[in-house]
Amino acid sequence: MKTKLIIIFFLCLLNLNAQDKLRVGVLAYGTVNWELDVLKHNNFDKKNNFQLEVVKLASKNASAVAFQSGAVDIIVTDWVWVNRQRASNKDFTFYPYSKAMGTMLVDPANDINTLLDLKGKYVGVSGGPLDKTWLLFRAYSKYKYNKDLKDIIHPVFASAPILYEKLSNNSLDAGINFWHFNAKLEAKGLKPLITFDEISKQLGITNDISFVGWTFNRDFALKNKELINSFLNASLSSKKLLNDSNKEWDRIRPLMKVKDDITFEALKNGYKKGIIKKFDENNIQAQAKIFQILLEEGGKKLVGKSVSLEKETFWDFKPNMKW
Template sequence: MMKRRQFFAFAGAGLGASFLGGLGTARAQVPPLRLGVLSFGTVEWELAAIRALGLDKAAGLAIDPLKLASNDAARIAFLGDAVDCIVSDLLWAARMRGEGRDIVFLPFSASEGAVMRAPNSTIATVADLAGKRIGVAGGALDKSWIMLQAYAQHQAGLDLAKAAMPVFGAPPLLSMKLEQGELDAALLYWNFCARLEAKGYKRLIGADEVARSFGIEGSISFVGYVFKRGDAQADERISAFAGISRQAKQALASQEALWTQVRPLMQADDEATYGVLKRTFIAGIPSRSIEEERADAAKLYAELAKLGGEKLVGKTAALPEGLYWTGR
């Protein structure tokens, strides 16, 4: 049961949301936003905060979540018009817009993955990955893997794809294999890194550090909400959701009591895991302006297009104009 102090924290936030979203309740109700979400994904955390604070009601926007099994399933549902919005990768969103689809991208998280190693590992630099078994989540065209290869070549003259023994697979399996000692290191998504970190595993290098080696000035949200546009009502839904998403993130960053609503969704079996997951999520909340994000994203996208070619970005060699949602 929610403690009295927690109740008043939520109530205060809800009143603030009502004030901020007052104009939203005054206007006509827009059609529900059909949002595709992955089961146990971090988008569920934000949705829990939105519901607890009543932000959706204050903005006059009903959110209709549809749980999906995988990223591929989410993209199929989005392209098949089963949902209006999903959370997906910036590169995929850019590729879709480059192919002529009227979609926009709203940054969700700047938390990035990392190369993880065992607590007692002797691996100290990227050069030490030579001859080692390294798990890679996301496949041979994963952006972090491509960037890591370029980084290793530039920093150590190392062709990582040949010098190491990459093993591609699903993040849960690779994480388990690293714990069992069947892998020497693993390049994993941030939430799997956080769980390993809580068990004493160490980061060799993060994807954000690799990105900075390409001249990127700040953090980039490579994961974001991807919306369909098409008419004025669609834009109204996007604008309303962008506002309540921003308010929910601000509340998660500042209100400890709100995490009591989120924790049951986190699959955190102990305090250490809960603490690292929460800290990393908050650290990844986008804080830069869209203009700053877009400038750095365009720079890195151009580098990735050179490295990965059409297999990675299709025929969209440059970040498309109008990709980021700017409120208009």
């Protein structure tokens, strides 16, 4: 009997070691860490027959280098970059992670109700002149008012943390920042001047879009389809748990480094709003419309050699998750 137990024990060890390992590179300070912590803590990787290794990286450039050198299998980046790389014969592909988007925030006390009210004012923009939210605001301004936003305001380009501080102390009249910084600012009383949904509808886009997603080598994924899809299923299981369980949010609260309940709730709600429950051909068509707008506004500096949105930029995955 003892011999049988020993054999079973070693067989279990062999089965564990036989599980495929997947290395995901993420920014050490990024919000993606919340979801990956949930994934690991709840063993969603092992339940989907793989082992997740989280590799912490220092910057977006470091993520791209690690991915292209083969040091990691998956990173989180945007599909515009993926599409650009495909135009340069790099066989990368993408599956959406979140639809959470940045927008422009203002202080309600400043009596700013439209973009035209920003004339001559200083507006912060994270990510530089090729920031995609900034470019879409410019396209919206042209459509709505027949004026380029950059000719109405004084844009101030800076990093997201610096803009957060400047908007917190009213050093700027308005600002476009990433969603999690905006969530913290909304907890302090700032309000969206225009929501991204409003801009999308004005530009003829009625389906959800996502800029940020899991990115991996398509050839690798085709050879390891079960592994990649298992990871995506584990990611969705983590999202569903965060969507449904306040207890899980309480568990990861220390990771979020929030100082008060209002900010905690704002970040939690912002994450939930970004969850993508469905992504199909209609969404891809919406992404293609966005690409054409970005091509017109950002040109080759943004999209590189790509002239259209390639179908294979997006990984074909049909989840069976019930929300």
